[in-house]
Amino acid sequence: MKTFSIIGYGYWGPNLLRVIDSIKGIKVKHVCDIDGKRLNDAKVKYPDYIYTKNVDMIFEDKEVNAIVLATPIETHYPLAMKAIEHGKDVFIEKPITGSTEEAVKLIKFAKEKKKIIMVGHTFVFSPPVRKMKEIVKSGELGKIFFITSSRVNLGIHRKSISVIWDLAPHDLSIIYYMLDEDPIEISASGRDSIIKGIPDVAFISLRFPSKIVANIELSWLAPTKMRRTVVVGSKKMLIYDDSDPVDKIKVYDKGIEMKEPQTFGEYQLTYRTGDMYAPRIDTSEPLIVEMESFLEAVKTRENPESDGDFGLRIVKTIELADKKLYDSL
Incomplete structure (x- = not known):
């Protein structure tokens, strides 16, 4: 069993949460968003999770194995870097970052820390x-x-x-x-x-x-x-x-x-x-197949098909x- 937390419950976050909630082998612990109404909406559907506006709570939780990011593009790089710094694998909704420079730095850091990056290219x-x-x-x-x-x-x-x-x-x-x-x-x-x-x-x-x-x-x-x-x-x-x-x-x-x-x-x-x-x-x-692939990567430490390097090719x-x-x- 792997513990996941999701950051971002706006446009695509609800779809990601619906899917990871349904997959055997994943325990969802946190749902994080800056909008209180969104968190309340999620809590109605999924009352058993921890809801927070504080991302640091998630980063510092040693039980969390992986973080799913569904936030605006400009936040992908700093949030993913911080997640990896705290020893988490990261799923990043496409695109991986807002620039080639950021993507290169993020991928290099993940490889140094031996952490998985997967980019949400669902197709x-x-x-x-x-x-x-x-x-x-x-x-x-x-x-x-x-x-x-x-x-x-x-x-x-x-x-x-x-x-x-x-x-x-x-x-x-x-x-x-x-x-x-x-x-x-x-x-x-x-x-x-x-x-x-x-x-x-x-x-x-x-x-x-x-x-x-x-x-x-x-x-x-x-x-x-x-x-x-x-x-x-x-x-x-x-x-x-x-x-x-x-x-x-x-x-x-x-x-x-x-x-x-x-x-x-x-x-x-x-x-x-x-x-x-x-x-x-x-x-x-496709979204279920994608998230099952991320879970498999987290467990086996094998890079998924839409890994950081694949995401970099797209951003370039x-x-x-x-x-x-x-x-x-």
Whole structure:
């Protein structure tokens, strides 16, 4: 049995607490937040825990093995550093920190202290995303040419960060998990349509060593909500639509075959349109799989898939893309 405490009960904290409360092998001891109303709301649902506004109470409690952080980005670095300093493993809701510099220092400190850092990139533990990676790695799609990803909706506009910091961690984690490689070129552009100085639409372009190119569309200003990734290969194509309630993954036997001319004529192109199928996908809740993975890491001391280094890869890209986005305004 491992003892966990959670700091932050705002937007995502209630989901994390619901899940860790349900997992065998985890004993929840503290719930911490600066908002008394939030703590009272939590206490109604979970009356057996200790509720506090004092984070030091948690850090100094030697019974606590791990801390789950679901606080604003700017607090991730100081709180995680303090947790590790007091001998705790840490789960940090994405992104790991607000800068590459902070992430590097945090990871270095955790390794020195032999503590686990896990970053809450939930899509890494999503059954559809895992199925997508399985299909890509199997070679069924052939050589991957390009990836397009759209994550758009109407709102919510943030006052202190761009749409890249808000939405890009999702798509970057999916693409990096699926490809197992980092981009060699990153560019971004967009505009601040509603609030001056706060970009609400962005387009990120990535080029990888394998020559795969990817484009990510992000927006708080769209008529409908869209969460879709398209992977185009030399043999087949795949669509992952997270908003589809039934068939989140669809594989299309579509492509183009080129025959070289036998004389000095033109190349002959044949457009192939075959069947479509939707693979069977596990229905496990990604957040449960994620937190079970963190528990396993705490017990075995083996790094989880979305460890600190994985989180650093995401922040590095976001930081660079965000700079290029602001340069484009």
